[in-house]
Amino acid sequence: MRIAVTGASGYVGGAVCRAAVAAGHDVLALGRRPRVDPRHVAGAPYRAHDLADSLPALAGDLAGTDAVVHAAGPASDSLPAQAHWDAHVGGTRTVLAALPRDARLVHLSTASVYDPRRPTVRAREDAGPARRHPDGYGTAKAATERLVRATRPDAVILRPHAVYGPGETTLLPRLLAAVRAGRVLVPGRGPRAVSLTRIDTLVGAVLAVLRGPAGVYNVADAEPVELLAVIETVLAARGVRARPLGLPVPLARATALVAELGAHLWGTTPVLTRYAVRHIAPERTLDVTALRDRSGYAPPPTDVLDAADW
Structure with missing residues (x-):
């Protein structure tokens, strides 16, 4: 197949490019950065595009493609709401307008579209997206899903x-930055289950759905794991002597607010955000039955020992 990948200069998009090339597909890499290391996209041709204003050029590059994997857009929880709206909703509008009529669209969304104000317990796809979100990222991603489903029901x-793996630039750096005096403060008290998604699991799902039934699919490793145990294992694998310490949710929220205000003042990235508190404190698990049964892709289990190469 001839596949175009948006967001190819990023972590997920680059991994999709490398896997698609390895699988024998003809890949075109599209990203916002002016250039990337050819190894990042496995030598695939690379075109720089700003999805905010590149419709004619993008339409030309997408002509003749069999599938477009749309992985563009920031996954940050500290950007302004308008930045998320412009990147996710605005960028996706451009992709939809440029998409060939008979091409398969694989849109990479997020489990953050589920209601963050309550635990996510083995959530099935029909539980989201939630109608309202308290943060700009969830709001934009939910609106983008609705846009895709209304415009291309065949997508x-x-x-x-919680995508993790070699080269990941969000979860592990933030975890390591949170280590203080042999402790890592974790929002919420007590053990809780969480679904993690290794980058190879996500990429395997992308390749599996290039053909087959359209629809919405949760993507995660085979079974949930216990969050605090994962944190301990990851830190030990990195040679960091620290243990997780639960922080009551009200205190975690207050700490996050102070961290956000300080980061805004100093122009830095906060170690803890209110978004993170909402998503870490309760259970966050996904049902991946639809992915197994409808796409034929069986996710592998989480291997936290393999996290040493993050």
Whole structure:
């Protein structure tokens, strides 16, 4: 197949490019950065595009493609709401306008479209997106899903949660930055289950749904794991002597607010955000039955020992 990948200069998009090339597909890499290391996209041709204003050029590049994997857009929880709206909703509008009529669209969404104000317990796809979100990222991603489903009902939407693996630039750095005096403060008290998604799991799902039934699919490793145990294992694998310490949710929220205000003042990235508190404190698990049964892709189990190469 001839596949175009948006967001190819990023972590997920680059991994999709490398896997698609390895699988024998003809890949075109599209990203916002002016250039990337050819190894990042496995030598695939690379075109720089700003989805905010590149419709004619993008339409030309997408002509003749069999599938477009739309992985563009920031996954940050500290950007302004308008920035998320412009990147996710605005960028997706451009992709939809440029998409060939008979091409398969694989849109990479997020499990953050589920209601963050209550635990996510083995959530099935029909539980989201929630009507309202307290943050700009969830609001924009939910609106983007609705836009895709209304415009291209033949599309596939994937909802991964907590993507990890080699080269990951969000979860592990933030975890390591939170280590203080042999402790890592974790919002919420006591053990809780969480679904994690290794980058290879996500990429395997992308390749599996290039053909087959359209629809929405949760994506995660085979079974949930216990969050605090994962944190301990990851830190030990990195040689960091620290243990997780639960922080009551009200205190975690207050701490996050102070961290956000300080980061805004100093122009830095907060170690803890209110978004993170909402998503870490309760259970966050996904039902991946639809992915197994409808796409034929069986996710592998989480291997936290393999996290040493993050």
